[in-house]
Amino acid sequence: MQNERAQGWRALLYKEVLRFCHVGTQTIAAPVLTALLYLLIFSHVLESRVLVFGGQIAYTTFLVPGLIMMSVLQNAFANTSSSLIQSRIVGNMVFFLLAPITPWGFFAAYTLAGVLRGVMVGVGVWLAATLLFTPALWQPVAPLWSLIFLFLGSALLAMLGIIAGLWSEKFDHLATFQNFIIVPMTFLSGVFYSVQTLPDFWIKVSHLNPFFYMIDGFRYGFFGIADVSPWISLMVVGVATLFTTWTTWRLIASGWKLRP
Amino acid sequence: MIAAVEFQTISRRFGALLALSDISFQIEQGEFFGLLGPNGAGKTTLISVLGGLIKPDCGTARVMGHDVIHDYLSARQNLGLVPQELVYDPFFTVRETLRLQAGYFGLRRIDDWIDEILHYLGLTDKADHNMRILSGGMKRRVLVAQALVHKPPVIVLDEPTAGVDVELRHALWSFIGKLNRAGHTILLTTHYLEEAEALCTRIAMLKNGKVVALDTKDHLLSRFERITARLYAERLPALWQEREHRREGGAFLIDLARFEDMELLLAALREENIAIDRLQLEGTDLEQVFLKLTGNDAPQTTETTHAK
Numbered sequence: 387m388q389n390e391r392a393q394g395w396r397a398l399l400y401k402e403v404l405r406f407c408h409v410g411t412q413t414i415a416a417p418v419l420t421a422l423l424y425l426l427i428f429s430h431v432l433e434s435r436v437l438v439f440g441g442q443i444a445y446t447t448f449l450v451p452g453l454i455m456m457s458v459l460q461n462a463f464a465n466t467s468s469s470l471i472q473s474r475i476v477g478n479m480v481f482f483l484l485a486p487i488t489p490w491g492f493f494a495a496y497t498l499a500g501v502l503r504g505v506m507v508g509v510g511v512w513l514a515a516t517l518l519f520t521p522a523l524w525q526p527v528a529p530l531w532s533l534i535f536l537f538l539g540s541a542l543l544a545m546l547g548i549i550a551g552l553w554s555e556k557f558d559h560l561a562t563f564q565n566f567i568i569v570p571m572t573f574l575s576g577v578f579y580s581v582q583t584l585p586d587f588w589i590k591v592s593h594l595n596p597f598f599y600m601i602d603g604f605r606y607g608f609f610g611i612a613d614v615s616p617w618i619s620l621m622v623v624g625v626a627t628l629f630t631t632w633t634t635w636r637l638i639a640s641g642w643k644l645r646p
Numbered sequence: 647m648i649a650a651v652e653f654q655t656i657s658r659r660f661g662a663l664l665a666l667s668d669i670s671f672q673i674e675q676g677e678f679f680g681l682l683g684p685n686g687a688g689k690t691t692l693i694s695v696l697g698g699l700i701k702p703d704c705g706t707a708r709v710m711g712h713d714v715i716h717d718y719l720s721a722r723q724n725l726g727l728v729p730q731e732l733v734y735d736p737f738f739t740v741r742e743t744l745r746l747q748a749g750y751f752g753l754r755r756i757d758d759w760i761d762e763i764l765h766y767l768g769l770t771d772k773a774d775h776n777m778r779i780l781s782g783g784m785k786r787r788v789l790v791a792q793a794l795v796h797k798p799p800v801i802v803l804d805e806p807t808a809g810v811d812v813e814l815r816h817a818l819w820s821f822i823g824k825l826n827r828a829g830h831t832i833l834l835t836t837h838y839l840e841e842a843e844a845l846c847t848r849i850a851m852l853k854n855g856k857v858v859a860l861d862t863k864d865h866l867l868s869r870f871e872r873i874t875a876r877l878y879a880e881r882l883p884a885l886w887q888e889r890e891h892r893r894e895g896g897a898f899l900i901d902l903a904r905f906e907d908m909e910l911l912l913a914a915l916r917e918e919n920i921a922i923d924r925l926q927l928e929g930t931d932l933e934q935v936f937l938k939l940t941g942n943d944a945p946q947t948t949e950t951t952h953a954k
Contacts, residue, residue: 397749404746405737477733481792484697484727485750486719646700 395491398482402499406465413465413503418510421457425449425515428578438580439611450515450523451532451605452577454508455539459600462504462540463547463568466496470551471560479644489639493548497634500544501537508536523608531616532607535623539600542627543568545634552643571597581613596626648711650675650800650831656695656705658855665691666702667855673833673848675710675799678826680846680863681835682932684940687852689835690730693802696833697727709800723751726793730804730835732785734777740764740788741773744795751796763791766821783814790818794825801825802833807841819845843932853940866935873902875911878924883914897924 406413429446438448473479482492516523526532546568554560575597581589592598593614603619606612612619638644651673658666666688673679683689694700695707698714698721707714712721735743744760764770767787772780777788786806793801803822807815823845826832836842842849842863849866851859859866877898882891892899902908908927915922 393752393754394750397746397752400749401735401746404742405735408737473735476736477729477731478735480699480729480733481735481747482750483699484722484725485747486722486752487750488719641701645698 394482394485394487395495398487398491398495399498401482402465402469402495403502405469406499406503413461414506414510417457417461417507418514421453421507421511422514422518424453425519429519436579436583438583439609442611443609444520447520447522448580448605448609449578450512450520451608452601453515454511455535455601455604456572456575456577457511458504458508458536458540459543459572459597460568461507462500462543463550463564465503466500466544466547467551467554467560467563468547469499470496470548471554471557474551474643475556483644489635489641493635493638496548497541497544500547501540504540504543505536508540526608527610528607530607532604534620535600535604535607538623538627539604542596542600542623542630545627545630548634549630549637552637571595575601576613577601596622599623647675649673649708650677650710651679651696651833652706652708652711653692653696654706654708656692656702656707658691658695658700658702665855666695669705669852669855669857671850671857671860673831675831676826676829678823678832678845678847679834680842680849681833681852682837682839682842682849682936683835683852684837687940688855689852690804691855692852693727693804693833693835696802697725698722723796724799726796726798726801728789728793728801728803728806730808732782732789732809734780734785734788736776736778739774739776740769740780740791743777743788744791747792748795753796756795759797760791760795763794766824767791768817783810786810786814786818790821799829800831800833802835804835805837806834807836807838815841839932839936849932851936851939858939859935863932867930867932869935872930873905873908874928875900875902875908876924876926876928877911877922879915879920879922881920883911883918883920885914886911 425446428449433445436445438445487495512523550560550563554563574592575595576592581592581598584592599614599619599622602612602614603616603623606616606619649672653669653671656666656669657664669688669692681689681692691700695702696709696714698718701715709721710724712718712724714721738746741760741764744763745757748754748756748760761770764773767790769784769787769791772784777785780788790803790806793803801822806818806822810818819841822832822834832845834842834846846863848862849859850857861869876894877900878896879898881887882898882900886900889900891901900911902911
């Protein structure tokens with residue numbers, strides 16, 4: 387009995403995965419397509435005009451890891467936040483709130499489902515981009531670095547999605563969170579350019595953005611070159627992840643918005 | 647024996663509203679218990695406390711002896727709750743919904759049991775339909791099925807027959823009755839008094855977050871027992887005209903304390919040669935008790951009228 391009980395969170399994880407798989411065109415295929423469109427347009431327009439890392443890497447090649455990571459982050463966030471706000475508005479959260487699932491179980495199930503969706507979209511973008519545009523990226527130079535940032539970044543955004551999903555009272559609130567925080571932070575994190583090419587002031591601003599480190603660290607895994615050392619990125623992203631984990635955990639354990 | 651459900655001095659405030667005020671009572675194992683009260687009396691809040699959905703400001707609640715806060719895993723394992731709102735997850739089919747619900751309770755590969763519940767609730771041919779396309783009545787049945795999937799000893803139904811047609815209402819009653827006879831403790835909230843009268847053996851009435859009555863159904867009825875004679879006649883006997891009576895339609899309604907008073911009334915009618923067009927005797931029903939206790943003397947303002 388005790389053992390069976392501890393399994394409840396797995397069903398919740400399964401539910402979350404089944405949910406986004408049932409609408410896979412919208413949750414996996416569409417973001418992959420969006421990333422490919424960015425790639426197609428930006429690479430076509432900018433390939434011969436932008437120099438990155440002193441010309442060591444072609445612009446299109448440079449662009450791909452950033453686009454992968456941007457898609458990963460946005461989808462990890464979208465998964466947890468939209469699932470939670472829908473459940474809260476529809477009221478079907480009651481089904482698992484009545485079940486013997488611990489706060490840790492709830493936390494783990496939602497975060498992992500967000501990570502999984504982020505990773506699936508990321509792998510989709512990587513495969514498609516590699517096949518269609520940049521075969522060189524088939525073999526990253528230091529894949530372990532990319533994997534670490536892939537996992538930390540998607541977990542961090544999945545947790546932010548939980549916070550946003552709990553905080554929002556309606557879809558409007560969630561859209562505000564997404565459009566005014568998540569999207570600008572990901573776009574301004576050096577996805578489309580190396581921040582070294584920016585004026586001094588904007589370099590400094592970029593360095594305050596934790597998303598910059600996720601993308602820069604992830605990119606390091608592909609090229610072995612980055613704007614800052616991957617160790618610095620790891621430290622910043624690690625601390626941000628720990629802080630977000632603690633905050634999310636506290637909110638869930640306290641029953642905030644879940645068990646008033 | 648451990649009580650199936652136990653509330654001890656439960657209070658809960660929402661802003662200025664005292665939703666529950668010092669509620670204490672127990673439900674024994676195997677009971678069919680009714681929780682009655684007008685809208686906003688606190689019924690749903692109270693069972694939400696039992697399900698761990700709402701935290702009480704003070705007091706404790708237990709399911710089969712397990713505290714719903716400190717021992718919530720065991721408490722929830724023992725409780726099946728059918729929520730009042732018609733909620734569902736639009737992403738899944740009926741079968742997926744039930745499998746997931748079982749999974750939340752750590753149960754896997756229990757399709758035989760799921761098939762059995764589907765059969766009992768007349769959902770077998772809907773098993774692979776998406777929840778979205780089911781009618782309201784069917785969604786209601788799925789909610790009941792979800793609450794039963796982990797075979798809980800205590801089943802709470804929050805107004806299960808609200809907005810349900812007569813046929814399904816009777817099907818649900820007979821199904822819940824069957825569960826009770828099989829040993830499940832049932833806690834039913836309702837404002838259909840007919841429902842409580844037909845099913846429950848013991849009843850608590852809530853008003854403004856307080857328990858205003860807690861007794862067996864029979865005691866409650868006898869406490870307020872009286873007989874009403876509904877007499878259709880040209881006029882009342884002279885002596886009886888001074889007694890308290892009401893007019894309703896073409897009838898005189900006279901409250902009688904005892905059956906013997908009936909003989910006196912008949913004798914008086916005979917004596918004055920008043921022809922009786924029609925005469926009916928009416929006993930107390932739960933609705934009258936309810937109105938008396940909750941102080942709502944205007945039946946049209948309660949939803950009890952369409953239960954008749």
